[in-house]
Amino acid sequence: MIFPRQFASKTTTWMKRVREVAYDAEDCIDIFWYHNGHRHCSQNPIVGWLHKIIHPLKTLRAMHNLSIEIRDLKARALKVSERRLRYRVEAAFGGASDAYTVGRSSPDYNHLERQLPALNIDECRLVGVTEKTESVIRLLEYGNLARLKVVPIVGFGGLGKTTLAVTVYKSPTMKGIQTRAFLAVSQRYDLRILPESLLRQLIRISLRDPSCSREETLKDPLIGIETWHISEIIGRCRAHLEDKRYFIVLDDLWSPEDWENLKVTFPDNDKQSRILITTRNRNIAESCCADSHDLIYNMEPLPFEESKRLFYKKVFKLDKCPPLYQDLEVISDGILKKCSGLPLAILSIGGMLARTKNKTRAEWEKVCDRLGSGLEISATIGGMRRILSLGYHDLPYNVKACFLYLSVFPEDYEIKRGPLVRRWAAEGFISGMHETNLEEVAAKYLDEFVSRSIVTPTRIASTGLVRSCKVHDMMLEVITSKSIQENFISFVGKQQYSTTGHDKIRQLSIQTDGTGSGREQENHNTNFSHVRSLLILRCSKKPLPIIFTHFKLLRVLDLEGCWWLSNEDLKEIFKMSLLRYLCLRRTNVSQLPKLVGRLKQLVTLDVRETSIRELPESATQLGSLKHLLGGRYRHYTRISRVKHFEPHEALMIPRGLKNMKSIQKIANVDIASSSRAMQELGALSQLTKLCAIKSMEEKNGSILLPRPR
Known part of the structure; x- marks a missing residue:
């Protein structure tokens, strides 16, 4: 639990001490089970009998050390309790309960309907997108040129550039182009992963072609792709695109250098091929335009009336405020002014308010006050982070660990539903009641995140079930900063974040190929004995000399x-x-x-x-x-x-x-x-x-x- 900034720093220090005691208590329990778990089960009764005698002797020193740690832990817990009275934490809790919590109690996740969040996704996100989609398509078709044409979409983070790009990609006009691919670039992309992803998409399309013979469908042209040199992958991509009209989306381009590295993959074959790019930086957009025929689309915030439509669709699933809540309309206007027409901010606040049981004027005024100036004066990253952080604070305490866990994934990483809920359950983040299947509860947590617009679905089944999702890069920044602040997750190779800020690492995410900054940040003296979770993602080379036996509590x-x-x-x-x-x-x-x-x-x-x-x-x-x-x-x-x-x-x-x-x-x-x-x-x-x-x-x-x- 995090307190607002107005609470004294002593209270924050006390909370840090509480977390440390809780983490160390968990360590003691796991160390006990670790040694207990090494008991050997043998079908030979003599061997089993000998092991029962020897095992306690082998673990005697470890158990003695554990008893000392438990004694020390008890003393620390008493000191923390004394500090609670000294710092008057009860007063802080009392103040926070009204000013900080948005009139909600922990939702009953056992009764959440799984399909409801997903079925409302497109309807909400498409508010104000239709006209913009038509405008972008007109730019793509303008002049009816045979040469390769590039159209960048430029705008501040959270304006809905990706949603617009996806809508254009899925439009009937663009679907008419048989060879298409959608690539998420991100701030720190891998030079190898993007061409590989493109090639996989192109191969998949070619195998679905009705003209493809049965013999061709039974072959796997991607066998051994992990060992191919990047130049071979790019060459195969160009060969697939050379004689076809194609449409490629490059989502979230961060630098002109990225474009220079990527554009060699796309041949100018005079077949009216098109590339759509999204970026926050106009200079990058201009660098992507080859000549005057390449036009830039400037993404604008939603007009106020469309902001209201989006907000009410998220909160009430209606185009306007229902008669029962007319007294909330004035407060809604105040909230929306602070969101400045940014869909991400509107959906985040709307998703939070949609989950409140008591939709009263007083509660909504508290939300409006907590937004401060929001984005009303100017659209800044700090203002957006403050708005997105409210969604985290409003989550029930038992769900916050699942929220923070999303930071282990790299930017623009497609998170699959099945593995995610199984990991949450394995981490011990899920509390089951009445013999409830832990993974079913975890799946409902994910649906709650979808409902609150914390994550964005990328694949939805015909039943409405979200199969995979992504975290918006600005939301990911908020989650990552919270995770580091609470010593929840440490990183190797994640830009702007260090692994060495804490003595005891609990969750470790390694995101480096072993050749760049990740290795420079890596500390060989780091103690991995407390790590509970190890994820190595997007690492084409061994990132560091890992000895898995050092992770004994994993x-x-x-x-x-x-x-x-x-x-x-x-x-x-x-x-x-x-x-x-x-x-x-x-x-x-x-x-x-x-x-x-x-x-x-x-x-x-x-x-x-x-x-x-x-x-x-x-x-x-x-x-x-x-x-x-x-x-x-x-x-x-x-x-x-x-x-x-x-x-x-x-x-x-x-x-x-x-x-x-x-x-x-x-x-x-x-x-x-x-x-x-x-x-x-x-x-x-x-x-x-x-x-x-x-x-x-x-x-x-x-x-x-x-x-x-």
């Missing part, structure tokens, strides 16, 4: 896309006895350690798109495992909801699978031709999702399966 280990990862790196991973979430997706790993079964608390094991085809025998001892995800799929077929599998790429079901009683989801497994596999699957009473394939004898033995979530 709960979440996400190494997706780390192609440099080898079997040798994981040889002692079984010693992480507290590990709950292990993702090795899209890595070079071909087998798991033989003793992986010692990870008794492991809930999720994701080895999709690796070379792992068989699990060690000990894997059947993973009694807590709920999600077993394996196999490799090649590409989208022409049937949009189906993926193509080849039998040898599925994960073989281990003998003894029936012993894994907690399994709820199994993805991409080969049930072979024997009845044993089917019988073992039938014994799993908790199984709710199964994506399985059966080996075929035909030459092209393959079957079509629903796309795994």
